[in-house]
Amino acid sequence: MMKHIIYTSVLALFLATSCNDSTDKKAVESEETAEPDSVVVTGPDTTLTAETIQRFQTAGFTDYAKARIPSFDWSKFKYKLSWQEDSLLSNAFTPAKSYYTNYGAFLKYAPDSSRFIDLDSYNIDIRKDNQGRYIGTAGGPDTEVNLIDPKSKKRTRLLFMGPGGSVEDAFWTDNSNLVIIGTQENEENAGKKVTVWKINLQDTTFDLYELDDLNAAQQLAGQWRKERLKGVVLK
Template structure:
């Protein structure tokens, strides 16, 4: 229960920073003037911060791993690190570009105001001539701004680590749900207004495979090699 409160408290810190544009968060916030700048003035932001477990994406992700390991719960995750957000130009095409492959449209993850979206898929896999998904070894997570038509890489993972899914809790805070060959699922929360990343790790062992990604893609008609 104490760890769950810590997780909720960290999310509340992130949200409070967004609501008070002139206020800086104490020593845990790492400023980076070269990082991504938040675009747009949002007067009020819808938020699911009061209860992380109420988010349907998070529920599905946790339920998937609980089916194989009933010991996994949100209380297993503890804050282990705070980082600054460094971005670079992304290597995928935004959906505002005529060259954008509409195959990926159902997988784009929009913020509540539809001014930005996350693309966790188009760098990682493509469809072959038979309509079967072919995966790359690496995965790039990109943030696309529809306001200024830019694509920014916010995370990059090699073959031993990957992002299963993602969701937004407000217009400027999003969450990456991850796993890897170390069998320890993780949660990464990003705040675009102060360029901070909070990393939560679990000490519970979970299945080491990418079947969650497969199940997520199959819901939108993507085929896999038997």
Template sequence: MDSPNKIINSLILIALISIFSCSSKNDENEVSKEGKPYSGLDEETQLLGMGFQKLSEWSRHWKSVDSDFELGTFKFSRKDTIESIERPEELYITQGSPFYPYLKKQPDGQGVVDIYSYKIVFPEEGNPYFNPDSEVTYFRTDGMRERLLFMGPSGAFEDMVWLTSDILLVVGHFEDENGVSPKAWLIYPKDGIVTQYDSPISSKEYKRESFLLKRFTGVSLVNGF
């Protein structure tokens, strides 16, 4: 027969296991909640609708590409964490630069976002040209340059708008074996989260720099690919 001390120790061990088990389940519930799109699908869908209304030029552009383009057909496809890449660098885009009118100030004055200066290169000599890659760049007021989103030669960022002081909407396109499709990204810089929304349409004839050429009419650009 077990001694009273052994019985007491066994009861204490069982109690501890029970406590840790409940704690683990609570942690799993918290992780499960955080694994959903950051604002929730319904709220993000409403935010997309608000943002698309402010990006009417981009919407009209894609409607002219494909008459089946509809803003209400974008669907959530994935959620990712932002790869934290930053370095000290002050904003170098000043008045007179073709990019200056398209900088988007963070509503609380914490910096500006640029999506064009990485894509379009202005060399000291010769004509500007397109870089194959694209970047959503956040020039923060603390003197840091932060990469919020990056894309290789398969796509490009075309327009953007701050929806709130914490959420940035960026739109553009991506090419796969089916053709070129519009994309939308909701970026949460403070939380390091980005969610992607896809349009069902796809175009085999889409000229990937066509929106940028419209936006920078009057600026001499050549294809850098």
């Protein structure tokens, strides 16, 4: 009888241990074979995309740049950094009656025409004189680029730069993405660089690209803007 009890106890202990081992193995196997959470990490292109370059070429900027700088090459623009704006400065858009008459030809509309980029009204006062000519009077030294939503009557600042920077032009790649080209002071080399900002309006992310050529910035700063505003007598 005692042998039977001992045998039964040993058998129960063996079964319990086997069961626990099996459970542990299943848990380990489950942990090893479990699918990880899907994480997609995307980063900006190290150089400008063909689509972005094509937009500049279509606008004539490439031909203009190469005429002044024969070695100008979009492939030499390199990715610098990215950031996301938690909140952009916005205010009510209440334009003067003459706003669209004076600036309409220079506004950059999205493909669906729902919004546009205003590159000039912050620091150039454009008006028609008595002879029907457009006269542009320079304002302060600062530059501001604004996104305008006429339907919601909202103006949102995208870029603001002091005297050391310039904005030459802007282009939409689709209804939510745009690129701006200009120059800005580079802290590392104590000089200006030609700069491209790629902006995604859906998540307010900015990707910055620079041309490592200080001479190119001196050649182009403010010059394409004058070409873009051809027809305006700048004072």
